Amino acid sequence: MSTDLALQIGEHALLARAEFGKLIDALRGQGYAVIGPTLQGGAIVYSEISGESELPVGWTDEQEAGTYRLKRREDEALFGYVAGAQSWRPFLFQPRRTLWRAKGSAADFAIDPDVRETPRFAFLGMRACELKAVSIQDRVFMDGIHPDADYSARRDAAFFIAVNCARAGATCFCVSMDAGPRAEAGYDLALTEIIGEGRHDFLLEVGSPRGAVIASLLSLRAAGDGDAAEAEAIVERTAQSMGRVLQTEGLKSLLQENLEHPQWDDVAERCLSCGNCTFACPTCFCHTDEDVTDLDGQAAERHQRWDSCFSLDFSYIRGGSVRPGIASRYRQWMTHKLANWIDQFGESGCVGCGRCITWCPAGIDITAEAAAIRASIEKD
Amino acid sequence: MSIAPSRSDPMVPRRFRIVEKIHETADTYTFTLVPVDGETACRFAPGQFNMLYLFGYGEVPISISGDPAAPERLVHTVRAMGSVTHAFATLEAGDMVGVRGPFGSAWPLAAAEGGDVLIVAGGLGLAPLRSAIYRLLAERDRYRRIAILHGARSPETILFAEELRQWRRNLDIACEVTVDYAGTDWHGRVGVITQLVALAGFDPQRVTTFVCGPEIMMRFSVEALKKQGVADERIHVSMERSMKCALGHCGHCQFGPAFLCKDGPVLSYDRIRNLVGIAEL
Numbered sequence: 001m002s003t004d005l006a007l008q009i010g011e012h013a014l015l016a017r018a019e020f021g022k023l024i025d026a027l028r029g030q031g032y033a034v035i036g037p038t039l040q041g042g043a044i045v046y047s048e049i050s051g052e053s054e055l056p057v058g059w060t061d062e063q064e065a066g067t068y069r070l071k072r073r074e075d076e077a078l079f080g081y082v083a084g085a086q087s088w089r090p091f092l093f094q095p096r097r098t099l100w101r102a103k104g105s106a107a108d109f110a111i112d113p114d115v116r117e118t119p120r121f122a123f124l125g126m127r128a129c130e131l132k133a134v135s136i137q138d139r140v141f142m143d144g145i146h147p148d149a150d151y152s153a154r155r156d157a158a159f160f161i162a163v164n165c166a167r168a169g170a171t172c173f174c175v176s177m178d179a180g181p182r183a184e185a186g187y188d189l190a191l192t193e194i195i196g197e198g199r200h201d202f203l204l205e206v207g208s209p210r211g212a213v214i215a216s217l218l219s220l221r222a223a224g225d226g227d228a229a230e231a232e233a234i235v236e237r238t239a240q241s242m243g244r245v246l247q248t249e250g251l252k253s254l255l256q257e258n259l260e261h262p263q264w265d266d267v268a269e270r271c272l273s274c275g276n277c278t279f280a281c282p283t284c285f286c287h288t289d290e291d292v293t294d295l296d297g298q299a300a301e302r303h304q305r306w307d308s309c310f311s312l313d314f315s316y317i318r319g320g321s322v323r324p325g326i327a328s329r330y331r332q333w334m335t336h337k338l339a340n341w342i343d344q345f346g347e348s349g350c351v352g353c354g355r356c357i358t359w360c361p362a363g364i365d366i367t368a369e370a371a372a373i374r375a376s377i378e379k380d
Numbered sequence: 381m382s383i384a385p386s387r388s389d390p391m392v393p394r395r396f397r398i399v400e401k402i403h404e405t406a407d408t409y410t411f412t413l414v415p416v417d418g419e420t421a422c423r424f425a426p427g428q429f430n431m432l433y434l435f436g437y438g439e440v441p442i443s444i445s446g447d448p449a450a451p452e453r454l455v456h457t458v459r460a461m462g463s464v465t466h467a468f469a470t471l472e473a474g475d476m477v478g479v480r481g482p483f484g485s486a487w488p489l490a491a492a493e494g495g496d497v498l499i500v501a502g503g504l505g506l507a508p509l510r511s512a513i514y515r516l517l518a519e520r521d522r523y524r525r526i527a528i529l530h531g532a533r534s535p536e537t538i539l540f541a542e543e544l545r546q547w548r549r550n551l552d553i554a555c556e557v558t559v560d561y562a563g564t565d566w567h568g569r570v571g572v573i574t575q576l577v578a579l580a581g582f583d584p585q586r587v588t589t590f591v592c593g594p595e596i597m598m599r600f601s602v603e604a605l606k607k608q609g610v611a612d613e614r615i616h617v618s619m620e621r622s623m624k625c626a627l628g629h630c631g632h633c634q635f636g637p638a639f640l641c642k643d644g645p646v647l648s649y650d651r652i653r654n655l656v657g658i659a660e661l
């Protein structure tokens with residue numbers, strides 16, 4: 001039975017599985033491009049969907065250091081996997097974009113900024129760690145004296161639907177990073193998928209005025225105390241089953257005081273410096289600018305694209321690369337993520353999503369590398 | 381201190397025209413630029429830099445080497461080192477360049493007031509320090525002893541040679557130049573710049589020192605200063621790393637926790653002492 005529930009921020013209600021498609025319809029009806037989990041090339045990939053049939057119904061993922069595969073579940077869960085192969089990062093911080101175009105010559109040229117309409121995205125199925133990752137990138141691109149206009153516009157227009165994790169993956173450690181598994185803030189709507197004994201519902205919580213508007217367009221029914229308790233228990237079980245742990249106490253100074261530790265050479269023997277970890281990470285923000293010119297040299301463009309601290313070019317200044325060795329590049333990545341980030345932005349740059357572990361072809365595990373340095377220091 | 385650029389989109393360069401080009405040494409040129417839009421060129425603090433765009437080639441970080449009291453034009457000294465800077469060297473008066481900035485931290489001149497000031501410049505490092513020297517000379521009575529030390533590879537590579545001569549004649553300041561090697565026609569000093577530090581005659585308790593040059597030169601200069609009893613927080617160095625955005629967004633300029641484009645390039649030595657000397661940082 002549906003009722004006309006007018007939910008306020010912080011209030012919740014139940015959305016039946018059978019009514020779920022209307023959430024997507026409502027978002028599309030409000031002009032959002034809905035981005036959600038889909039099955040593509042053997043992985044969960046976030047991309048634009050037009051209806052619930054495109055969701056990965058009944059699928060889950062198995063992740064381990066260096067491996068990822070999809071498996072059928074015994075139920076028909078919509079969000080039964082852990083985290084998509086790529087995060088939501090490409091939608092807000094574009095992997096490639098044109099900044100401006102110039103026409104003319106060295107004697108005289110004119111510059112036109114590239115102006116585009118801002119897409120309005122609704123992200124369906126954001127994990128708590130992914131939501132936290134967005135707030136971390138907000139600090140990089142929106143705080144400070146030079147906010148990035150493109151990122152800010154996309155970010156402000158976007159609608160976030162969090163889905164609390166009902167399962168932890170083997171490479172997950174959001175609990176260590178205080179980033180999950182429950183979405184605490186920053187969402188417009190949050191869902192917990194409840195499956196069992198003849199029921200399949202979502203406990204829906206409203207997190208913003210925009211979220212309340214979308215909720216008002218849905219067929220919801222009042223949730224009982226038992227529903228909220230069940231949702232809570234699901235998230236609690238997830239928190240208890242994290243696949244990995246990262247001990248964060250004193251980690252910043254541990255890394256900053258051990259820049260010449262032999263473990264960096266050890267990891268360098270395994271690391272291929274492919275940069276997969278940086279491209280998969282939801283918080284990495286490094287990018288570069290490139291100038292391209294047309295053949296007759298009268299039109300030039302400045303492009304911006306994602307870059308990785310694992311590339312040799314990244315630290316290039318005339319005369320050569322500052323970090324020619326893989327040891328120094330891995331050290332740059334890990335000390336930035338887990339230590340220097342705290343000096344720069346007041347919090348760690350890692351949310352414990354596990355992507356860098358899963359997608360590393362060499363199976364290098366950031367939690368194990370940090371633990372190895374800690375163990376050697378504590379032994380001395 | 382840092383002065384924000386006035387442009388609304390900080391990634392889009394403002395257009396400037398070259399009004400003067402001075403051939404300084406074999407590979408180094410000083411350009412004077414005025415804005416095409418007719419507004420004030422660029423209020424800046426000595427030590428800051430701009431991103432200079434050369435049509436069709438790209439963009440490079442270059443320190444401002446001009447006088448902060450003359451913000452209606454912009455002065456940059458460029459050494460031809462690689463693809464963009466070589467192309468820069470071919471520009472002439474009348475050509476156009478794009479400018480973003482000014483960016484970064486400045487030499488802490490106000491904090492140095494009332495004490496001695498020692499300038500240690502290796503090679504092209506004199507360019508960002510020249511702006512500071514102009515300010516020091518304009519406000520000479522605010523400081524006690526002022527000493528300028530410049531080291532070059534050879535007599536032919538001495539930057540701003542005419543101005544150095546003027547500064548040497550100025551009895552209000554001390555100015556010494558040394559070269560690494562020279563022919564018999566050179567009557568000046570031969571030897572590394574660090575030897576001059578001991579001779580500069582300053583009060584280590586009251587001196588503020590500004591050091592700029594190749595990283596290795598800065599390291600040895602800092603050592604020489606410490607040997608004279610100068611505390612780390614009285615030593616300021618200008619660091620160089622790859623720079624793309626100059627806005628604190630692209631990540632290229634990181635040196636430990638510092639973004640050199642906004643926390644630097646000028647940093648006080650006590651902030652980086654644990655990082656200096658660590659290979660490939």
Ligand SMILES: Cc1cc2nc3c(=O)[nH]c(=O)nc-3n(C[C@H](O)[C@H](O)[C@H](O)COP(=O)(O)OP(=O)(O)OC[C@H]3O[C@@H](n4cnc5c(N)ncnc54)[C@H](O)[C@@H]3O)c2cc1C
Nearest residue numbers: 313316318440441442443457458459462463464465621645
């Ligand atoms: C704060 C600061 C102030 C500076 N002030 C001055 C100054 O006042 N005067 C001055 O002359 N110089 C100054 N420099 C140095 C100057 O910026 C460099 O000399 C200049 O960037 C070199 O550019 P280039 O294209 O000529 O050299 P290149 O060596 O050709 O290239 C430099 C850039 O192009 C890219 N690049 C080119 N080739 C490669 C490659 N093979 N692999 C990867 N990347 C490549 C890199 O991204 C690199 O950053 C300053 C630098 C900084 C950081």
Ligand code: SF4
Nearest residue numbers: 281350351353354356
């Ligand atoms: S460092 Fe690894 S675990 Fe941490 S947020 Fe990035 S990809 Fe996820």
Ligand code: SF4
Nearest residue numbers: 271272274275277360
């Ligand atoms: S740690 Fe793994 S994913 Fe990252 S660069 Fe090295 S090999 Fe590639």
Ligand code: FES
Nearest residue numbers: 626628630631641
């Ligand atoms: S140059 Fe881009 S962050 Fe400093």
